[in-house]
Amino acid sequence: MSSVLARVFALALFSGAVMGLRALLLLWACPLAVTQESTEKEYVELDDVTWTTALLLISFVIVSTGVLCLVKCKDEDIRKESWALLNVTLSIFCAASFDNAVCRLIETFSEEEGHEKPAFMSKPNLIVLFVFLCLVFVVLHLAFLCLIPQENHHVLFATQALGSHIMAFASIVFFGHLQMAAVSWKAVSSWGGVWLVPLLAFGVMVILYRMVLHLLRRFDNEWWKEKRLVMHQAMLMQIDAGGISVGFLIVQALCYSLIDESEPASSDASEPERRFMPITHGYPGHHKAYTELLLGLLALVLLCSSSVWSVCLRHMVHSEFFFEFIGVLGSSMACWCLQRGGIIFFYQKCKSRMNRYHMEVMCEYPHKCHGSHEMQPVQVVHRAVIVNALAMSLLAVVCMLVIDGVADFWQGKPCCPATHSTSYVAMVRPAPAGDLDVRTAKALRKVMSGLGLLVGICWDKAFESSYDTLLDPHTMSRLAFQTDTVNEFIQGYPKQAERMVAVLGFLVSALVGCAWFWHIVPSAMKEERDHEEAIKLETQSLQNIKLPGEKTPTWQSSSSSEPDLGCWQTDAESD
Structure with a gap:
């Protein structure tokens, strides 16, 4: 039922x-x-x-x-995975908003007055972003080592989830801009430089992981025993961050390879950034036919491969790091393929529909037509990004319900006990020994919580587009009050707008992060047995609850000779 x-x-x-x-x-x-x-x-x-x-x-x-x-x-399965989906979604959203805001501030403070924003990030900015990435790495691991007690599972859980996402998007911001700048490297070709950056990012993540592991082994055994759970969370945080960032870079390079060079906008050497899909949001470029279909099929293959990897291939891999990293990499690549494919699909559809409307309808009334009959690319991009966020959210929820039904059918019973997992971004984790059907069902359910990565990144892009739409200079000049402050803001656009977007990103990230920490994380930490007990308690409380002013039978003794039949009194009257 x-x-x-x-x-x-x-x-x-x-x-x-x-x-x-x-x-x-x-x-x-x-x-x-x-x-x-x-x-x-x-x-x-x-x-x-x-x-x-x-x-x-x-x-x-x-x-x-x-x-x-x-x-x-x-259903405790659906309840648990719904909370896990919300947990990963909000954590991704907060981390991406924070890192993108930092990137915007770095860009605005380094731009020269009176000059347009450069196509690629300059070398000083890349150095600052690399320093920011190293600072995030050091601060997070120091927090795990010195600030977070092992007994505080709430803070430990939240730090592992949010920390992995902050580190992942800090890596995306740095290596993504480095990948865009790689087309101008003289030592290698543009194609070689674009595909070389993901390998470079993988090497950096492996070095950071090995560095932490080597430092931990130099401490005495007593300290290691006290920090065993904390360090395990730190290791998973590093693996998740590496998988998400490397997955983005691979999909970015794939989209770069699928660009349509016959289109003037993409083959113009003076605008090489049009060959790249933007890191935050913007013009996605003109890709080859059926690019979105190819990305969708690739995402489906990666999702299926992740489950097979978790269930059937665990005994073939001796390195725990390699097994964990491949699982996270496959799941994150699937999410990035869906996000990028959705943007390309909706951009093309929005552009064709809106332009056809202008050409076929508005031009029937020439005296009402003003200017160009084509929709502006910025308008198409903003609409496509927002549509994609809503569509991917729907897709994630539907996939969650379908996968839960498949897992129940595969296992042959309505529900199965869940195993404890400390990483909530990765879709796959080592399945415990036991019946193959049970392990398969559990591996399938891991996919559901990982879909939060897809929803989180899509809504982050949608909010970035919303910020730019709200702070558009034409909108501000017509809707805002004509004050000196507004006029100065419009004259200082786009630098002032970029800084305002960064401030809005910080504020929204802080507000959503507080709500996520206090209200989402406690429910996402619960296992299926905890949700099952909560469902039983809720059912019992609903059966025993009384309506306000509900009448209850109370007996009153009478001194008369008539039989005591009792009377009805409300709880307030009985008091």
Whole structure:
């Protein structure tokens, strides 16, 4: 019964997400706001703002209600993986927002007045980003060694999750810009430099991992025993960070290889950054046909391979680091392929639909047409990024429910006990010895929590686009009050806007991080047996709960000769 209810909740979530997609892809499902049946062809202005806002409001209510139903589902498997999905999503979002804000500040303070933003990051900026990466590494490991007690599992869990993501996106920011600058290296070709950077990043991550392991072995045995659990978390943090960052660089190089060189925008040597998909957000470039389909199929293969790797190939790998790293690398590459493929797909669809609307409808009324009949690339990018965030969220929830059903079917019973896992980004971890069906079901369920990486990175890109849209100079000049402060802000654009976006990123990351630490992490730490006990307690409390002012029978003795029949009194009256 609980599984049926979960599917019903998923259907409601699907309906809300579809309405949101319709709102964001305005002209996909929106009828043309022109009375074409009229013989006079009277022009009717399209009220897309109100129409879009109304559908977004309805979809927001339905989607939020669906997520609430999932985290309170009577199926302990779905409840556990829903909390794990939210945990990874918010952790990824906070870490990416923080690292991207730091990158924006570094770029703005190094730009010269009166000059445009350079295509690639300069060498001094790359050095600063590398110092920032090293600082993150040192601070996180010092926190594990000296500040976090082994008994405080709440802080230990949160630090491992958030720390791995902060280190991962700090590596992405540095090595991603280094990869963009590699096309200008004279020692190697542009293709060789782009594919060489992922190998360089892998080597750096391995060196950092071995460095920490070597330092730990130099301490005495007593200290090692006291910090055994803490150091295990630090090792997993390093592995997760390396897998996520190297996975991004490989997918970035793959997208670079799939660019369509016949397109003038991509073959222009004066704008080589158009060959790269942006690290945060922006113009995705013109790729070859069926690139998004290729990325989607590759993601599916990687997801299946991750589960097979966890279940069947554990005994073939003797190195724990190698086994763990390959599992995280495969899962993160799948998420990055889905995110990049979604951006390319929705960008192409939004551009073609909006341009067709301008050409076929607006041009029927020449006196109403102003300027170009094509939608601006910036508008298409922002819309595609936001649509992709909603679509990938829907995909992650649907995949979570489908994989849970497959795991239950494979195991042959409604639920199975969960094993303890300290890493919540990786989709695969060593499966315990036991029945193959049970281990397969557990490996499949690991995929569900790892989908939070996909949702987190998509929503981070959507928020970056939202910040840029809100701080657009044309919007500010028309909607904001015409004060000296606003005018100075507009004149200082884009530097002032970049700094404002960085400040907004810090604030949103801090607010979401506090809510994540106090309300999401405790529930995400629970095992399936804990959720099962919580479900039983909730069921019992619902059966015993009383309504406000509910009447309860109380007996009162009477001094008369009539029999004592009793009377009904409320709890307040009985007091």
